[in-house]
Amino acid sequence: MQPVIFLLIVTSIVLAACGARVSNESWPGLSTSDETVFVAYGPGVLAVDIGEERQLWQFPEETNPGLQFYAPPFVAEEQIVIGDFGASGGLFSPGPTVTVYALENNGSDGSLPSVRWSRDDVADDRIIAAPLQADGKIFVGTSNNKMLALDAENGDLLWAFQTGHSVWAQASYAGEVLFVASLDNSVYALNAENGELLWQTELSGSIAGRPVLVDDLLYVSSFDRAVHALDSSSGEEVWLAEAEDWVWGAPAVNEGAVFFGDIAGNIYAVNAANGEEIWTREASGAIQTAPLYADGIVFVVSGEVEGEEEERGGQVLALDAESGERVWDEDTPAPVFSTPVRVGNNVVVAVQNQEGILQLLVYDMESGDQVWDYTPPSEE
């Protein structure tokens, strides 16, 4: 009997552990440059030319099952900055080995870019937030409560700032000030030169979305069911706009309005100057990402959370920014938890199903017609 129990224990726990590894650890992250979309989706980063409807390259060329990528790449003029989710260090190295890469930006010539530099000695925990390059520095938030500043030329660590919890949001930069949001409920303004703290404002909920700076106001979404407008020079709160549930994704600010969604599926438009409500609408599922504003239309993506997990779908919803009227909506085969990007006259969304299969869906911005969809060859 005892050998049977022994085998059962081994099988059960190993299966449970393996099962947890098969599922996605995070959602794909999208960024764009000209006609090219870059998507970090687990095993690697893809560059896909939406205009020519073809995949340009995948990094790394040979995927490593233990290595994952989720943070959207940052595309600068000369290089593409990528932070990985970490590779398993093996049996006797429990912590993940996390690397920051700078790839040559070859534009859309289709060749795999060469690695300008890569550093696995600067970040000691997973990178979920998109990196940011500004003024010769790269700013990277990590899961072990740090904001790192690296030299954009070689990846040397310039300074590190310790927060109270993980940094999942890309930082914002303006006038040598870096604005950092953390899950520890705080927004930090740092001197970008040396990482010195200029001010810190603590909200009553965690912050997972990027702080957005427009006209001296810093717009911050929070799990405290609100979007806060802070004075960028002092951190003092100017106004707050309440939501029904957590506001996870960053707000989109344009034409005097702030657009945001909550995980209960509500979409809000408020006045950027005072936070007064302009309109409120509903999506078909939870909204976890930032809306995308383009040419007077607000695009909101959502994911269903009810029902069997494998049967859940999502939605892309286009609303008139001024009135909130529906322009078009399209159902997606899986929930959409990645911020959409604009490429030309198209809006691109990424979905990843329970098995981790990635699909890029390309819609015409005005009509909502699906003009292309793409699944990487290795995923088909």
Next chain:
Amino acid sequence: MWDTYILNPMINALLILYNFLGTNFFLAIAVFTLLIRLLTLPLNLRQQRSSMRMQEMQPEIQKIQKKYKDNPQKMQEEFQKIGYNPAESLMGCLPLLIQFPILIGLYRAILVVLGSTPQALFELTQRVYDFVDLTRLLPVDNQFYWLNLAQPDPLFILPVVVVATTFAQQKLMSPRTQKDDDKNKGKGKKQEDENPMAGMTQSMQYTMPLMFGFFALQFPAGLSLYFILSNVIGVGQGWLIRRSTPEPGQERPGVEAGVPEVEAEPEEAVTSDNGKSTSKKQKSRSKQKKRRR
């Protein structure tokens, strides 16, 4: 079903404990472990007592099995006469079987509660009961001294402690055999040679700690803490039960004094089918009991 009855209650219990214990996730895991051990205590005690009883009966069971090996019906009747129910030995496995869903559930619950990835945190929002104020509890503090409770121990201290405590618990929880008290190791070796099952029982005492040590290398430190605390409680429980149980070769309380023992004979260990060893002394005691009946 799994989510509704195992995972979600565990997640919410951990969050409630975290809230009431000063937002200390280590304490939440510690109290959670204590509660689980309390809930499974009656089963554990029953299993241990049952295995002790089985051990005492082994000589008689073996004799019956040998005598009536071609007559299962008669064998069952004889088993009934001495009060032995083979199904009872299967029931003894129940506490171990109950450990599976607890271990797997806790592994998932720790990962979800600590929400170390956006997806895990989003999953948490879908699993929390309405009366738990998740917004106020987040972010769950995952630090405990040098440990990130959602990651394996980078200093390998926990895996070593898991191995040591699992071994100690295995040693104390397994029924005491004559071999334990036998100074002559040669006899123990002879036992194993004579009965491969006894060898298996012995090897389990070493493989189980190594197996859990391996898990501790791979799994979140929070789960290793559960292993350790659970083992420490198990060691205490095993020690108490041992203290209240007579050693092999001693009379149980209530057995009349003056009944002749076969002390003069040199002890020769024999092994039973389930790998537990006993001695002629015990056999003699069993015979006496039978006679008294």
